[in-house]
Amino acid sequence: MYISTAIKLNGYDNYTHxxxxxxxxxxxxxxxxxxxxxxxxxxxxxASGFSNQVTFNRAFKRIEGITPSEYIKNLNVDTID
Structure with missing residues (x-):
């Protein structure tokens, strides 16, 4: 009960989030x-704890607002500049 309250107070929907x-x-x-x-x-x-790519892609998009491939593309652009 205390953990779930702390998680919600810190802006997360639930433990999974x-x-x-x-x-x-x-x-x-x-x-x-x-x-x-x-x-x-x-x-x-x-290595980060995701068991499959579909779950990873869904979680990444939900948290970051972009797909993993878009993130990598932006990361590569930033390293070139």
Missing amino acids: YLNFCRIQNVKKMLKEEDLNKVNFMYIYT
């Missing part, structure tokens, strides 16, 4: 640190 937020933060960190030419994307999202 909070957990997915933390996982997405880890994915974003790994995308910045890892060379995508050497590590495949499946490794990144499974």
Whole structure:
């Protein structure tokens, strides 16, 4: 009961939303640190706790407001500038 209250007070809908937020933060960190030419994307999202790509894509879009591929594209544009 106390955990769910704290989660909601911090702006998350529920525990799953909070957990997915933390996982997405880890994915974003790994995308910045890892060379995508050497590590495949499946490794990144499974290492962050997602069991499949559909669930990952849905959670990423809900939290970030863009798809993972759009995020990666923007990340690559930012590193070129």
